[in-house]
Amino acid sequence: MVTVLDxxxxxRRRAWDAAASVIDPEIxxxxxxxxxxxxxxxxxxxxxxxxxxPTYSGCPAMNMIALEIEVALERAGFRHAKxxxxxxxxxxxxxxxxxxxxxLRAYGIVPPQAASSRRAxxxxxxxxxxxxxxxxxxxxxxxxxxxxxxxxxxxACREPFDYFKCH
Amino acid sequence: MATANIQVSETxxxxxxxxxxxxxxxxxxRLSEWCGHAPMLEEDMALSNIALDLIGQARxxxxxxxxxxxxxxxxxKLAYLRDVRQYRNVLxxxxxxxxxxxxxxxxxxYSAFADxxxxxxxxxxxxxxxxxxxxxxxxxxxxxxxxxxxxxxLGDGTDExxxxxxxxxxxxxxxxxxxxxxxxxxxxLIHAGIAIDPGTLRGRWLxxxxxxxxxxxxxxxxxxxxxxxxxxxxxxxxxxxxxSELQSMxxxxxxLAW
Numbered sequence: 363m364v365t366v367l368d369x370x371x372x373x374r375r376r377a378w379d380a381a382a383s384v385i386d387p388e389i390x391x392x393x394x395x396x397x398x399x400x401x402x403x404x405x406x407x408x409x410x411x412x413x414x415x416p417t418y419s420g421c422p423a424m425n426m427i428a429l430e431i432e433v434a435l436e437r438a439g440f441r442h443a444k445x446x447x448x449x450x451x452x453x454x455x456x457x458x459x460x461x462x463x464x465x466l467r468a469y470g471i472v473p474p475q476a477a478s479s480r481r482a483x484x485x486x487x488x489x490x491x492x493x494x495x496x497x498x499x500x501x502x503x504x505x506x507x508x509x510x511x512x513x514x515x516x517x518a519c520r521e522p523f524d525y526f527k528c529h
Numbered sequence: 530m531a532t533a534n535i536q537v538s539e540t541x542x543x544x545x546x547x548x549x550x551x552x553x554x555x556x557x558x559r560l561s562e563w564c565g566h567a568p569m570l571e572e573d574m575a576l577s578n579i580a581l582d583l584i585g586q587a588r589x590x591x592x593x594x595x596x597x598x599x600x601x602x603x604x605x606k607l608a609y610l611r612d613v614r615q616y617r618n619v620l621x622x623x624x625x626x627x628x629x630x631x632x633x634x635x636x637x638x639y640s641a642f643a644d645x646x647x648x649x650x651x652x653x654x655x656x657x658x659x660x661x662x663x664x665x666x667x668x669x670x671x672x673x674x675x676x677x678x679x680x681x682x683l684g685d686g687t688d689e690x691x692x693x694x695x696x697x698x699x700x701x702x703x704x705x706x707x708x709x710x711x712x713x714x715x716x717x718l719i720h721a722g723i724a725i726d727p728g729t730l731r732g733r734w735l736x737x738x739x740x741x742x743x744x745x746x747x748x749x750x751x752x753x754x755x756x757x758x759x760x761x762x763x764x765x766x767x768x769x770x771x772x773s774e775l776q777s778m779x780x781x782x783x784x785l786a787w
Contacts, residue, residue, distance in 0.1 A: 419664050420557075420585025449589060450660035504675050505575035509582065513571070529667050 370405055377410045378403045380438035384430045388423045388508045391469040398457025399427065401448065409442040410435055415453045418509040418529070455529045467492055471511065472525040489525050491516035532783045535602055535610045541714030543598045544617065545724055546658075547607070548760060550590035551618035554608060555768070556639060557583030558775050562626055575675060579636070582668040589661045609779035613762075613769045620759040621704035623768040627697065630690065633679045634697035640673040641737045642708045645730045654722035677741045684745025695747050706755025709734075 381403055382395035394400045394414065402413040412431050416424045428445040435443035455474035458466075463473035470492050490497045496518035506513040511524045537543065560580035567573035591604035621639060626632045647669055650662035683694040709727045711719065718724040735749075742749055758764065778785055 416585075416664075418582060418585065419589060419661075419668060420581035420583070422581070449664070450656045452660050452663035503571035503575060504671060505571070505578040507574070509578055527671075 374403055374405045376438060377405055377412070377435060377440055377443075380434045380440070381412045381431050384427060384434050386423060387426045387430075388510075389466070389469070389471070391465045392462050394427055394431075396459050396462030396465065398453065398459065398462075408440070410440045410444070412443065412445045413448055414445060415448050415451075417453050421509050423508075453529075455526065458526075466526060470523060472514070472523065474526045474528040489514055491519060491521065492523050493521045494519040532610060532780050534612045534615065535606050537594075537602060537607070537611065537615065538598055538600065540598070541718055542723065543594050545715055545718055546590050546594035546597060548617040548619075550587045550594060550607070551616050552622050552639075553583040553590065554587035555616070555618045555771065556622035556635075557581070557587060558771060559622065559624075559626055560632070560636075563632065568629060576632075579672050579675070582672070586661065586665050586668070589664075593657050593661065605779070609776045613764055613772055615762060616759075616764065616768060616772070617762065618759050618768075619704065619707040620756060620765055621701065621707065623759070623765060623771060624701060624704060625767055627700075628693055629679075630683050630693035631697040631700065633676055633683065634694065634701055636672065637676040637680050637738070637741065638701060638705050639708075640669055640676050641734055641741075642705075642727075642730065643669040644673045645733055645737075646725070646727060649725040649730065653724065658723065673737075680741055680747070681745045684742070684747040691746065694745065698742070698747060699750055702750045702752070703754060703756045706753075707757045707759060710757060710760065712760070 378400075382393055382400055384394050384400075386392045386394060386397060386399075397417065399414050399417060400412070401415050404411040404413070412435070414424075414427065414431070424447070428447070431445050432443050458474065466473045472489050472492050475487070487501070488497055489499050491499050494516060496516055498517045499514050500517060501512065502515050502522065503513040506524055510526055510529070512527050513522060514525050515522045537547070539547070557580045560576045560583070563576040564573060564580070567576055587608070588604050591607045595602045595604060595607060621635060624631075624635060644666065647662040647666035651659055651666060653659040653662060680694060683690040685691070709731045711726060711728065715724060716726075719726045738749060
């Protein structure tokens with residue numbers, strides 16, 4: 363009995379690692395584990411179920427991510443992998459890992475402000491430039507290159523940059 | 530139209546979900562018509578982003594409706610294989626884009642409502658609807674902010690932009706009442722704690738609008754006569770044209786997949 367449990371938890375760890383390595387196709391420095399999209403991995407005999415939650419309602423990356431998870435598990439030796447999408451509890455940028463925030467900043471995207479609240483949605487936002495660090499920045503467009511980002515500009519170094527919206 | 534319409538067993542909960550899904554899909558489709566035509570690149574992206582959010586909300590609501598119905602309908606069949614009389618959206622969202630002011634006033638009226646509506650629905654007794662609401666209320670808050678900024682800019686802009694914004698308000702006003710109406714089936718869902726009563730939101734909706742419209746130096750109409758019909762499938766002539774474009778691929782090549 364103990365051996366079976368150990369074998370299961372070892373399998374689950376391997377399946378988790380494989381799923382967790384999948385990259386967000388629109389922000390290729392983040393894995394779905396960094397994003398907080400990966401919620402659970404369930405292994406039963408030779409079947410694996412990966413549970414994910416969508417970020418934005420209309421995010422087109424989600425279909426791609428589900429496909430990539432199946433491919434990653436197949437590569438890791440799991441023949442019967444299935445992805446299940448759950449809506450509840452709803453994803454929030456608060457679930458993004460510290461590691462994810464660090465990688466985003468290094469990539470030139472300002473990470474979302476922690477603790478998403480309505481105040482952060484509507485209040486004055488202080489977003490520091492990821493290039494030069496100046497806080498003299500301005501919002502160019504609330505809607506950026508993907509659903510999750512807004513377009514900002516630094517008035518000190520004049521560089522435009524993306525800000526991962528607080529959600 | 531080559532393919533037959535599907536039949537939907539519209540229990541109160543299925544009908545409830547279809548109404549919200551249809552609102553989101555039709556407004557999302559209208560906004561997508563701006564793609565490549567907006568006054569500037571940033572706005573093109575903004576309108577397409579909002580369209581994407583709304584179509585995403587519609588997908589989740591259609592999936593919920595199909596699962597609740599428990600037949601072999603799914604999100605695609607619900608979107609592509611119902612005819613105009615089977616659509617349950619409010620008349621407001623099917624109104625043509627018109628000029629940019631008309632698009633933005635339509636968005637303001639809807640988003641100011643959706644923001645309040647989804648925020649209240651977060652407490653729905655149905656966990657799936659509550660989860661859809663939790664995501665939608667954040668998205669709606671962004672949409673509302675975007676529309677508000679434009680209305681202020683248009684109203685407090687040139688004589689031309691002011692006049693166009695005021696015309697759009699007058700033109701679309703009579704379509705706003707339908708958002709707050711409920712029928713007996715929905716009233717039962719409200720009593721059961723699954724839905725919330727939109728009628729209770731109208732006061733706050735008016736307060737939000739008054740602040741924005743006031744700052745824009747525009748005026749809300751005094752006339753309170755409201756047009757209805759969309760919720761029961763009686764639509765303006767515009768929806769049929771919209772659906773013929775939205776559905777043409779699936780009607781011509783049934784079951785076509787990417």
